[in-house]
Amino acid sequence: MDHSPFFSLPSPFFSPIFSLQNCTCPPFYLYWIGMRNKQTIAREVTLSGTGIHSGSPIQMRLRPSSSGQIAFIRSDLDGLEFRIDPEAMAARNSTNLVRGEHRILTIEHLMASLYAYAVDSVLIELNGEEVPILDGSALPFAEALADAGVRELDLPQETIHVREAFSLEAGEASIQVAPSDSLVISYRIDFDHPAVGVQEFRLELDLESFVVQVAPARTFGFLKDVPRLWAERLALGGSLENALVLDDHKLINGPLRFPDEFVRHKVLDLIGDLSTLGRPVCGHFSADRAGHALHLRSVRHLLQHPHLWEAG
Numbered sequence: 345m346d347h348s349p350f351f352s353l354p355s356p357f358f359s360p361i362f363s364l365q366n367c368t369c370p371p372f373y374l375y376w377i378g379m380r381n382k383q384t385i386a387r388e389v390t391l392s393g394t395g396i397h398s399g400s401p402i403q404m405r406l407r408p409s410s411s412g413q414i415a416f417i418r419s420d421l422d423g424l425e426f427r428i429d430p431e432a433m434a435a436r437n438s439t440n441l442v443r444g445e446h447r448i449l450t451i452e453h454l455m456a457s458l459y460a461y462a463v464d465s466v467l468i469e470l471n472g473e474e475v476p477i478l479d480g481s482a483l484p485f486a487e488a489l490a491d492a493g494v495r496e497l498d499l500p501q502e503t504i505h506v507r508e509a510f511s512l513e514a515g516e517a518s519i520q521v522a523p524s525d526s527l528v529i530s531y532r533i534d535f536d537h538p539a540v541g542v543q544e545f546r547l548e549l550d551l552e553s554f555v556v557q558v559a560p561a562r563t564f565g566f567l568k569d570v571p572r573l574w575a576e577r578l579a580l581g582g583s584l585e586n587a588l589v590l591d592d593h594k595l596i597n598g599p600l601r602f603p604d605e606f607v608r609h610k611v612l613d614l615i616g617d618l619s620t621l622g623r624p625v626c627g628h629f630s631a632d633r634a635g636h637a638l639h640l641r642s643v644r645h646l647l648q649h650p651h652l653w654e655a656g
């Protein structure tokens with residue numbers, strides 16, 4: 345099946361792969377098999393944009409770190425630090441870090457990109473409460489990471505290998521998890537909307553499949569939900585420039601980047617949420633009509649049931 349985008353892409357689109365091919369780091373497939381060392385970014389990079397939920401302008405700086413962990417700091421709160429802890433996270437139309445009354449919203453597209461580029465150790469400095477949404481996809485993050493490059497640290501990185509299958513449900517939604525030699529994601533969505541309907545997508549993750557097949561897929565929302573979202577102070581920064589928007593009948597800001605862009609975006613979200621395991625994971629995750637809350641439940645379930653997996 346040809347998964348290439350059917351729209352005409354501007355040349356910068358391909359820069360992440362181009363940079364990869366011109367990179368002196370090991371071939372990307374080495375990141376996915378067996379033990380490897382942790383990695384950080386080689387150079388600092390800065391991205392600026394709007395928070396899709398907060399509506400605030402945000403500047404984000406990614407800085408190399410030898411801590412071996414991904415940490416966020418809020419420069420507007422005297423450097424308050426947030427670690428990636430699935431037990432202290434919330435899902436509410438986005439995946440959020442919570443520390444007391446403070447939070448960092450919408451980390452998932454950035455986190456998916458860090459996972460795909462095998463960046464395990466980085467300091468992410470924000471001057472507000474949200475990661476910028478940029479164009480609603482992970483492509484600008486992938487481009488920034490390709491630009492920054494990666495550098496190996498003298499710290500071993502272990503991988504979680506799922507050994508026993510399990511499944512979780514929440515109403516109509518489900519996630520099934522089974523052993524696999526690599527990270528494989530199968531996703532199915534079913535929206536009662538003429539422009540979406542049933543879509544299915546399967547991805548075996550490596551850097552190239554991420555950059556080409558899912559990173560460009562943008563977030564989406566329904567116009568009819570906007571009053572409720574605004575009342576909950578969500579989607580305040582949403583616009584036709586950073587999300588696919590559907591009215592009752594059609595997509596109002598096409599064209600799509602892929603005919604099945606909606607389900608590809610769900611795959612992207614799941615990669616970002618699985619990255620909060622803090623280690624690469626080998627397993628087959630099959631999601632049906634799921635969302636951030638169920639994605640995070642599967643992460644917590646794995647961490648709370650270590651007999652289901654082995655680290656190595």
Ligand SMILES: [Zn+2]
Nearest residue numbers: 452563609613
């Ligand atoms: Zn998303």
